[in-house]
Amino acid sequence: EVETARETLASKRQRAHQMAGEKVQISEQAYNLAENYINKLDLELGKFEEHLRTSGEFSASGASPGDQVAAKPDEEWILARVQEYDINSGFYTLLDEDDQNKTYSVSESFVVMLEGARLTRGEEVYAIYPDTTSFYPAVVTSAPRRSASAANGPVFCTVQFHDDADETGNNPDRQIALQYVIRPPEEPGQDT
Numbered sequence: 596e597v598e599t600a601r602e603t604l605a606s607k608r609q610r611a612h613q614m615a616g617e618k619v620q621i622s623e624q625a626y627n628l629a630e631n632y633i634n635k636l637d638l639e640l641g642k643f644e645e646h647l648r649t650s651g652e653f654s655a656s657g658a659s660p661g662d663q664v665a666a667k668p669d670e671e672w673i674l675a676r677v678q679e680y681d682i683n684s685g686f687y688t689l690l691d692e693d694d695q696n697k698t699y700s701v702s703e704s705f706v707v708m709l710e711g712a713r714l715t716r717g718e719e720v721y722a723i724y725p726d727t728t729s730f731y732p733a734v735v736t737s738a739p740r741r742s743a744s745a746a747n748g749p750v751f752c753t754v755q756f757h758d759d760a761d762e763t764g765n766n767p768d769r770q771i772a773l774q775y776v777i778r779p780p781e782e783p784g785q786d787t
Contacts, residue, residue, distance in 0.1 A: 658708050663692065665707040665721065665730055665777050668699035672707075672721055672730035674775070675699065693728040707780050711773040714739055714752060722754050723775040730777065732757045739773045752776045 658664050658677045666675040666689050675689035678698065687706050691697035714720060714735050721730040733754035740750065750773040760766045 657703060658687070658706065663709055663774075664689070665709060665780075666699065666701050667705040667780075668701050672780075674723060674728040674730070675701075691728070705780075707777050709774045709777065711739075711750060712776070712778055714773075714776065714778075719779055720752075720754065721777050721779055722752070722756070722769075722771045724756060725769060725771070730775075732779070733769075733771075733776075735776075736768050739776075749773070 657680050660677050660679055662677045664675055664677060664687075665672050666687070667673075668675075668689070668691075674692040676692055678688040678690055680687050680703075685703045687701050687703060689699045689701055689706070691699065716735055716738055718735045720733050720735055722733045723729065724731050733756045735752060736755050737753040739752040751770045752773045753768045754771055754776065755766045755768055759769075
């Protein structure tokens with residue numbers, strides 16, 4: 596009886612190893628198949644980009660050297676100026692507008708062009724806090740408009756910054772140039 600149990604156990608162990616080996620082979624085949632498709636897509640994408648470049652239809656999106664942008668080199672969004680953009684790596688070299696001696700290399704995922712978005716009352720935004728070069732969360736309290744005294748001047752947006760209440764609990768409206776107000780950027784890895 597013990598001998599029969601050993602034979603049964605050995606048979607089941609051999610079958611388990613065989614099944615595990617089959618699973619490994621199947622997963623390796625699936626991996627190789629996926630890798631082949633990815634390589635094919637990369638090749639096709641390269642051909643398509645080359646076709647667009649030669650036909651003059653390809654334009655690298657993004658900010659140009661000298662443009663001001665909102666950037667997140669560390670934990671906070673700051674105002675920076677583009678020095679250069681490497682299209683191959685997708686990284687910008689940026690100068691900190693607050694400290695011209697500081698440069699950052701920042702992924703394009705953490706750079707937002709300042710374009711003066713169309714905003715509506717109640718919309719959540721990031722805006723430069725007055726007399727700083729840092730962007731902070733705020734809410735639009737009135738739609739963007741030009742100053743009455745400067746018909747051709749900059750467009751301003753009225754916002755209330757989060758956590759900006761004074762000692763009486765009043766959260767003041769602040770006029771911010773529209774070019775320094777952005778929608779909250781979607782960051783890589785952030786749930787949507």
